[in-house]
Amino acid sequence: MGANAAPLEKLIEEFSKLPGIGRKGASRLAYQVLAMDKAEALEFAQAITDAHTKIHRCSVCQNFTDGQVCPICAGEKRDKSTICVVESPRDVSAFERTREYKGVYHVLHGLISPMNGVGAEQLTVKELIARLAGDEVKEVIMATNPTVEGEATAMYLAKLIKPLGVKVSRLAYGLPVGGSLEYADPTTLGRSLLSRGEL
Structure with missing residues (x-):
């Protein structure tokens, strides 16, 4: 001691x-x-x-809240036709800080990781699919991290969601502001090239 x-x-x-x-x-x-x-x-x-x-999970998006439904899901000005899928409640906070996103979220509480014994059934996948039952949701944005597990989870969910007639998009991972091209890793550089927008 x-x-x-x-x-x-x-x-x-x-x-x-x-x-x-x-x-x-x-x-x-x-x-x-x-x-x-x-x-x-x-x-x-x-x-x-x-x-x-x-604190418990929101009955709609699975984010942490002290009410039955979190303030984002309850917000009348939020665009309910777009769901941004994230790994953890911390990611919701990160997006909210940007003040750019007007849709709603879905928190998975983890990523599919066979190495760590985490399968889809341990995440909130069935709750996400249940939210797509009506025709209100038009787009699901996969905002999982650009890691092996994050990519695998995004691909798995996209395969489940696309047959439901809902658009599935992936976050564009670009170059950091103030970064130098010569120091960018090839994956980031390739991604930023593929996800280029029109000027």
Whole structure:
């Protein structure tokens, strides 16, 4: 156990379970929690408890929400004919920050990855297909990451969706703003060439 008191050691251990947090970072966070006054510490603990007990998946898009339906799905000004399919709730936040997208989302909560034992049945695929039952949805945008798993998931979903008469598109992965062509990887360069638009 070392020099730390048992409750402190337990706190360090819990913080170190978080992805990207090593022993050193976990130790720093634990000491910061100890430095809080009692009210702050209880508020912090309550925030964790509330996040776990009050947040669940939206019955429509599967994004995290504290209501039955999330504010995006409930929004009357959102274009319900376009669904943007993403891997995680974090991706929804990224798109919303751009303020460019006016449609709705569908969160898969993962990607198909046979290596990690993740199949389509562990994702929210059937919920997505159920949303395409009517004729309201005209386009589904595959916005999974440009990784092997992301591409495989996009291709798998496209095969399921196309026969339903719904247009399936893929995000265009271009060059970063301020980037230099000579340093771009061949896949990105090829993609940006294929997805070129008219000027």
